[in-house]
Amino acid sequence: MLAPLALYTPPALAHLGYPDTTSVTIRRGHPEDMFLGATFGALISRDTGKTWNWICPEAMNYGGWRPETFLWQPDGTLLAATGASLIRSTDGGCTWTVHDYFKSQGLWPIGLASPASNPSRLWVTTSRSTSRNGVYRSDDGGQTFTPVMQSDTLVFTAVKVAPSDSRRIYVSGGTTTRLSLYRSDDEGSTWTEQPFKEFVGPPYPYDLFVLKVSDTDPDRLWVRVSWQGWTYVMESKDGGRTFTSVVHPEGEEHDGLGEYLIGIEVSADGNTLWAATHTRLFRVRAGESRATQLPLPDGNACAQREGDVLYVCGASRLHDWALATTTDEGQTYTALFNLPDTQPPACPAGTPTHDICRPYWPQFAPTIEADPYLPPEETPDAGTPPDGGSPGGDDAGTNIPDAGTTNPRPEEPQPPPKKGCSSASGLVPAACLLVLSTLRRTRRRNPEN
Template structure:
């Protein structure tokens, strides 16, 4: 990219940002943030993003945009989504439980948690029984709990509650759906809660973490994965003195040892905020993703290896023998790729400029709210602003639900009954630091274009 083209592109992004509603994270860049494949329907893929989401119903051949305003999550962006076999999409945002039953065209906020002032942060469902959902809440200075649904999320019942504990995450053992792990803690202690009978009884296991004794003590304990084959083997993360540590337990959460030693970082610690981890089917290879990098550590290795790609953005999700990985289109021309050799080589699956406008029918929030934004949003990801919905293909599948089939549009359920186009944005203010929307993001991006040249993917 030449200096002149960089200047032109940076100027365009800054001007567009003055009028573009979706706000970006990840240092201001438009990036993918999570990968979700619909259970039983691998042709359906959903990518969370800093600018809402993109969805594919044809094995990645085409991707359409869903703006954040249509998804009802406000300023709380979901870290992960859950796509059930019946087509229901769910996410715990940290402030609400949101869901869509028509392939992402209509989103609603679950009234059970909203009406009680609960903040859902953890969400899990066993593949063997997708109608069973587990949700944890984590609002400080409030009564929190672990909640169970046996009807696919229509109703919930508390199975564990506390006035002092914040419950950060919940995971179900794939090999034994009766085994449930919940992480949590108070201002002075961290704990793992374990159930061997689907939440009927719980064992509270205090975690002292003797390897990190000096104050300030460890905080932010999150259970992250349970082994595919061994219900006693699990992985968690904890923070201490500004570092993130990935821990492994082989005794059902009673003790943990550090397993991640990134090269170039302090021993045992990960300096950047950890987005998530993924583990191979045999449990002997672990990947850890930060906002910008992907690390891999194999059993028996002393230190983790930083993989050459992705660079600038990362996430990882394993489906069988295939690892789906988020990347940065601005640096290596893909925002999603797959690898079958643990990250040595990648097959690109999606690039941000290939994004199409919302493919939902008129009358749904995703169409009616997002479509007016498309001409202004598209240039920020180098997509074609002149595309129309008819050029994006069909958003739905015969078994993916439809807006008329309990799509969650009942106002009592937190939905949007009569979506209307958004109000025009306010007049822009002067200066990067005093503006809203994408302006600070565009300023950061403009500066980065001069500091760092665009790189092409060295290998696929």
């Protein structure tokens, strides 16, 4: 039993080693196309969540740096800044490439944004210590980039564009002793530095990330920052000049979160905020002094709003869904996807996702209690995939190992240290997965499938 499992050990850099969903992305202008980041690669649906197909991490070319979020443009291009590279796919996740502009210069992209009003405009920030970092702009959908701000001493951790005014750009960054928010009111032509003064060191605050800008007010934004082991979600209503902590968990003395923050989401009017950690989802409404921990999800969380619908990650091992929707701010949920309903890769032969991931499926599927059966191969035709890209395009033949080899990993940068079961390799993670599976209660499959 252990030997077959050792052939494929899904990476899990957090989430206590469990297989979990980590982010939700809806393709702009195409609500039927959905993409889930996961600790074991990704999952894609092209039919509004009725069926989900697996994409293994080896095919996505991100090495040990799992993307926290993705961007899916109207033309079908999928992008993610991993912290080590900018990866993209133009054929629905079947072929992934690393952008050479950043790779060739040894730059580590970490922030990515694109205004919905102008999808061809991309913003990328880099954050490699001891390197020349910058903010980069693309006007051709990410084919080429131009630096608009650079520094030999700063790192730039994140970038966000105001939905109501695409000229307003916010970038977070700084040094080990000085954090700042950089603001542009003219699409990056000029920048104003606004020092972050909410916490006084030493010890100094760290990990300042701009998270969100209000849908309707370009002066209203939210950031996260860490200080003395706590993580704070902070709101500014004056364009980043001053901030106030807004997530004070109910029943806890400290005004902050004692666990890693996955991300936040905010209602269209800005009056409700959700904060997701690895295990819990909090909600705070305007006028409330305390954040309420919602009963669900439990054991895993993420949140993404599309219109009036909130998409929420959950833990299949605990409450029978890995993705659900809510229209009442988290009071009730409608299950959309459960991990055991995952299907094998659906990409055509000759693409990395097919050639790399498909042979792994029989070993991987049992780790999420999915059906390990591989349906017979369909005869490939000469057509093109739905988004116009060629199945073998974007250097589809680069770094494709066969099922019995290990996908090459980039030498730099080194990925974050693994924890729990994922810190070992070979038979040990496989044994961990067996132990973890015994801890899960019996789960129902989605009756819709």
